[in-house]
Amino acid sequence: MQIKTFWTILLKIIGLWTLLNCISIIPQFFTTLSFTNGNLNIESLLLIWSMLFSSIFIYLLIIRVFLFKTNWIIEKLKLENNFTEERIDLNLKSSTVLTIAIIIFGGIILVDSLPSFFSRLFDFFQQKSLLKDYNDTSWLIYYFFKIIIGYLLLTNGKKLTKYIEKES
Template sequence: MFLISGALVLVPQSISYSYYAFKSGDFIDVLSLAALNLILLSIYFVIIRLCIYKTNWITDKLKLDKGFETENIELNFDSAKIISIALIVIGGLLFIDNISVLLREIMVFFQDKSLFKDYPKSGWLIFYFCKTIIGYLLMTNSFRIAKLIDKQK
């Protein structure tokens, strides 16, 4: 999933950079960038193809099916623990993604030296603050939320 999302971000960036390099008129930069983009796309294509269509080949090469006494691996987790782990991961991602943006926006706000009501990005500042708080609360209260979700089943 991260590979596909990375490709969805990297490919448009490289295409837009290729456009600007083409506009500058430097033929060597355009040619090297086109070759690099072609190599990058082919690597993404090969890795995604291997991960989706050749899973048995990867399992055989890495010998992932050898050394187990039984075919089944039993995990003794109840659903509340699994939900709480998922909530910790989601909350951590929310917190990490938004704390840096929040701190950057706060720094820009203080550098701008304007009132909060006059600041053009005050709504975004509140939005990033709320997302950061939600991420923190999801991480710290994950067991309570998991019990609540498990009760509603």
């Protein structure tokens, strides 16, 4: 494996990790709105919306650069320079390493979100309230979707790898 291939794989793994972590912005936004207790004025609403959209824009920009413009990062940061050897001796294809990384991320996400989801679900059933009246509904939905994403990453690692390699 060449040095450039190693850096490409590492940067794409960082991009995938960022993609999966950016999903947490949405329930944080709704939690912020619930803390206003009905005393929301236009200035506060505009500030919250502008912060949300700027955060989403920054995340999407970072994800685009890390997943689809990895060669640009390698060139700008000069990551290939100052290595004494041209190759790293590994007999794995870059797609295989990327597939393994996607499957590991899926497992980590699934294992990370299951306890939180069941904890919030247990709390919801203890309160015996409607879903719309439950304070942490957005977090419950967030962890549910995170479980689904983790499962899909576990089962569709090769398809996602093919898509990433096709787009880059």
